[in-house]
Amino acid sequence: MKLLYHALSSSSRRVTIVASILGVPLELAPVDLRDKAARAALERKNPNSKIPVLEDGDFVLWESNAIMQYLCERSPGQTLYPTELRARMDVQRWLSWSAAHWSTAIGGLGWENAWKKLAIGGEPDPEQVKRHEALLSQFAVVLDGHLASRTWMVGNDLTIADIAIATPLMMTRLARLPIRPYGNVQAWFARVQELPAWKATEPPPLG
Numbered sequence: 001m002k003l004l005y006h007a008l009s010s011s012s013r014r015v016t017i018v019a020s021i022l023g024v025p026l027e028l029a030p031v032d033l034r035d036k037a038a039r040a041a042l043e044r045k046n047p048n049s050k051i052p053v054l055e056d057g058d059f060v061l062w063e064s065n066a067i068m069q070y071l072c073e074r075s076p077g078q079t080l081y082p083t084e085l086r087a088r089m090d091v092q093r094w095l096s097w098s099a100a101h102w103s104t105a106i107g108g109l110g111w112e113n114a115w116k117k118l119a120i121g122g123e124p125d126p127e128q129v130k131r132h133e134a135l136l137s138q139f140a141v142v143l144d145g146h147l148a149s150r151t152w153m154v155g156n157d158l159t160i161a162d163i164a165i166a167t168p169l170m171m172t173r174l175a176r177l178p179i180r181p182y183g184n185v186q187a188w189f190a191r192v193q194e195l196p197a198w199k200a201t202e203p204p205p206l207g
Contacts, residue, residue: 002027003067004042004053007203010103010167011064012052017163018068020197022075034119065095068160080160090154094161098168101139106168108132110175133178140182147184151191158195166192170203 003019003026005012019026031051032038045053046062054061054070061067072081082088109132112124143165146153153161169189172179179185192198 001025002029002055004029004031004045004055005051006031006033009051010170011050013167013170013201013203014064014160014163015052015054015067015071016201017167017195017197018071018080018160020200021080021158021195022071022078024071024075065099065160065164068163072160079157080163082155082159087155091159091161094153095164097139097142098161098164101135102143102165103168105132105135105139106171106175106177109136109177110168110171113176114171114174136178140179140185144182144184147188151188158192162188162192166198 001024003012003015005015005028007013007030016026016028018024031042033042033051039049042051042053043049045055045060048062050062052062052064052067054067056070061070069081072078082091108128112129112132116122116124152158153165166189169177169179171177
């Protein structure tokens with residue numbers, strides 16, 4: 001299987017972490033999103049012009065949450081994506097929450113505080129920063145409360161819900177994410193960062 005990805009993409013890292021945990025070999029194909037030819041080739045695989053994209057023979061799959069689930073379904077005996085109905089739906093709940101709320105807020109701060117200057121030489125828009133900080137705080141309260149009495153997001157074991165929610169936090173320093181007040185989130189994220197698969201997929205320093 002081939003993965004079109006970028007090492008600094010948190011969505012890409014979700015997939016490489018899952019593959020590492022499951023022992024699924026992937027051919028990693030870096031995509032330079034600044035290159036017009038590379039972008040055009042990517043759009044032939046994913047019309048949204050986003051990474052990651054998984055190629056498994058003639059099957060092409062995009063959206064990182066779907067790719068994580070696909071890799072799990074191909075791996076008998078895995079525990080990252082529970083088979084019991086209620087546990088699986090709980091994972092699905094948090095995958096949806098992450099995509100709709102958490103990643104959106106973090107992505108907005110990532111753009112304003114990190115990528116905007118690199119991409120177009122622009123400075124952060126204070127109003128946009130304030131708006132996304134408010135959103136992040138709103139959802140960090142939810143996450144912090146959920147983690148108050150548990151080690152992992154769902155049940156007693158690591159799942160793809162943890163991986164989906166944790167990977168955007170790799171931007172904490174660069175995006176200046178205001179998560180320090182949330183002690184339960186910080187403790188949980190520290191546990192995720194101790195995973196061998198997290199360390200094995202650490203991207204190179206920016207620049």
